[in-house]
Amino acid sequence: GQQLNQSPQSMFIQEGEDVSMNCTSSSIFNTWLWYKQDPGEGPVLLIALYKAGELTSNGRLTAQFGTTRKDSFLNISASIPSDVGIYFCAGLYGSTSGAGSYQLTFGKGTKLSVIP
Amino acid sequence: ETGVTQTPRHLVMGMTNKKSLKCEQHLGHNAMYWYKQSAKKPLELMFVYNFKEQTENNSVPSRFSPECPNSSHLFLHLHTLQPEDSALYLCASSQDKRGQGTQYFGPGTRLTVL
Numbered sequence: 001g002q003q004l005n006q007s008p009q010s011m012f013i014q015e016g017e018d019v020s021m022n023c024t025s026s027s028i029f030n031t032w033l034w035y036k037q038d039p040g041e042g043p044v045l046l047i048a049l050y051k052a053g054e055l056t057s058n059g060r061l062t063a064q065f066g067t068t069r070k071d072s073f074l075n076i077s078a079s080i081p082s083d084v085g086i087y088f089c090a091g092l093y094g095s096t097s098g099a100g101s102y103q104l105t106f107g108k109g110t111k112l113s114v115i116p
Numbered sequence: 117e118t119g120v121t122q123t124p125r126h127l128v129m130g131m132t133n134k135k136s137l138k139c140e141q142h143l144g145h146n147a148m149y150w151y152k153q154s155a156k157k158p159l160e161l162m163f164v165y166n167f168k169e170q171t172e173n174n175s176v177p178s179r180f181s182p183e184c185p186n187s188s189h190l191f192l193h194l195h196t197l198q199p200e201d202s203a204l205y206l207c208a209s210s211q212d213k214r215g216q217g218t219q220y221f222g223p224g225t226r227l228t229v230l
Contacts, residue, residue, distance in 0.1 A: 004158070035221075042206050042221030043159075044118065088159070104219070106159040 003027075006089050006107030014115050019076040021087060021110045029091035029105075032065050032072035037086045037109070046087075047074070079114050086111050119143040120222035122207050128228045129197065137192040137225045139207030146212045148190040149219065150182060153204040165190060166213040197229045 006023045013019055023032070031050055035043035047058050049065035049072060056063055060077045072089055089107040120141045129135050141148065150162040164172035165184040179201075181193040190207055204226050208219040 041223050042118065042120070042208070044221070045218060048218060090159075104161065108156065108158050 004089060004091055004105055004107040006110055008110055009108070010111040012113045012115060013079055015079060015081060017079055019079055019112060020073065022071060022073045023089035023107045024071040025091060026070065027093065028069040029093050031092035033090040033092065034063050034074045035088040035090065037088065043088055081114050081116055084112055084114050118220045118222065120207060120209055120220050122222035122225050124225060125223065126226045128230065130230050131197060134195040136194065137205055139190040139222055141188055141209040143209060143220060145209035146187050147210045148184060149208040150190065150192050151206040151208065153206055153224070159206070164213065171213060199229050202227055202229045
């Protein structure tokens with residue numbers, strides 16, 4: 001099956017620093033998604049990317065859909081304590097014709113810790 | 117609050133018990149999902165329901181039995197589980213199966229099997 005390699009596995013940063021994380025795959029995807037999971041909660045969708053090369057921002061978060069369709073990047077600028085959590089990438093591959101076959105694959109997550 | 121609720125939030129059960137997890141979504145969605153989340157592993161998709169019909173069963177053992185009586189409710193019936201089944205079980209919903217990307221997750225049920 002399809003697999004996503006998400007890195008780094010964990011990060012410790014100082015408040016105010018910028019953060020970068022990425023996901024790569026040997027397979028292509030039609031959609032890339034980034035989720036954040038707080039302790040004791042389910043993942044929450046942060047950014048969805050639908051086209052190769054697309055760059056999308058959500059506040060201090062910026063994500064890009066790689067031009068090869070095999071990777072994606074998430075950047076967080078000027079980190080704050082509430083940014084702590086686990087960030088997951090996910091890739092969706094599916095056919096848009098007929099019933100199609102849709103498969104959403106998740107990375108293992110990047111655990112972010114912010115030191116005040 | 118994502119519009120997807122799960123009960124119970126925590127569950128401890130023995131291997132001979134039978135229990136059920138419940139998920140309810142208030143978003144008017146037509147697709148619902150069960151995922152298993154174990155430490156240091158990617159989210160594992162277990163079951164997909166689209167318009168109340170099960171469309172995917174990712175080789176899940178029969179000791180897990182899903183039920184979807186309507187588009188708003190999803191259950192996961194558990195019986196004779198093993199300790200390795202201990203995990204966070206997440207429910208999610210999306211507009212339909214094509215809208216898998218924009219899934220809304222519930223808070224999860226933390227299951228411990230003794």
